[in-house]
Amino acid sequence: MQLEDYFDFLAPNDIRIKGSRVGIESVLYDYIYREQTPQEIQQHFPTLTLEEIQATILYYLHNREQVEAYITAWLEWGDQMRAEQDRNPPPVVMRLRALKAERAKTAMAQAQ
Numbered sequence: 001m002q003l004e005d006y007f008d009f010l011a012p013n014d015i016r017i018k019g020s021r022v023g024i025e026s027v028l029y030d031y032i033y034r035e036q037t038p039q040e041i042q043q044h045f046p047t048l049t050l051e052e053i054q055a056t057i058l059y060y061l062h063n064r065e066q067v068e069a070y071i072t073a074w075l076e077w078g079d080q081m082r083a084e085q086d087r088n089p090p091p092v093v094m095r096l097r098a099l100k101a102e103r104a105k106t107a108m109a110q111a112q
Contacts, residue, residue, distance in 0.1 A: 003058060005018070
């Protein structure tokens with residue numbers, strides 16, 4: 001079996017672990033940024049086998065430059081999406097913020 005056989009390459013920015021909806025970025029984020037072991041990562045992704053997690057890490061180690069660019073693009077996209085959500089929150093978020101502000105105002109008034 002080739003290392004690439006563990007993955008579905010759906011698009012240049014979408015590599016999934018074969019037979020799952022888990023992207024390699026999810027596993028690798030835990031490995032690289034949270035410094036978790038494969039066993040710890042498996043606790044977060046119980047549908048993945050330890051072999052699949054280790055294959056993902058090995059794929060990263062064998063293709064470090066390419067995968068780091070992939071993860072950097074994924075992190076930047078996430079930052080852009082969060083910023084967009086902050087600029088244009090959904091109506092439910094706006095309502096929750098208004099309720100929170102009302103409660104804070106009521107609490108301040110009661111404290112005086």
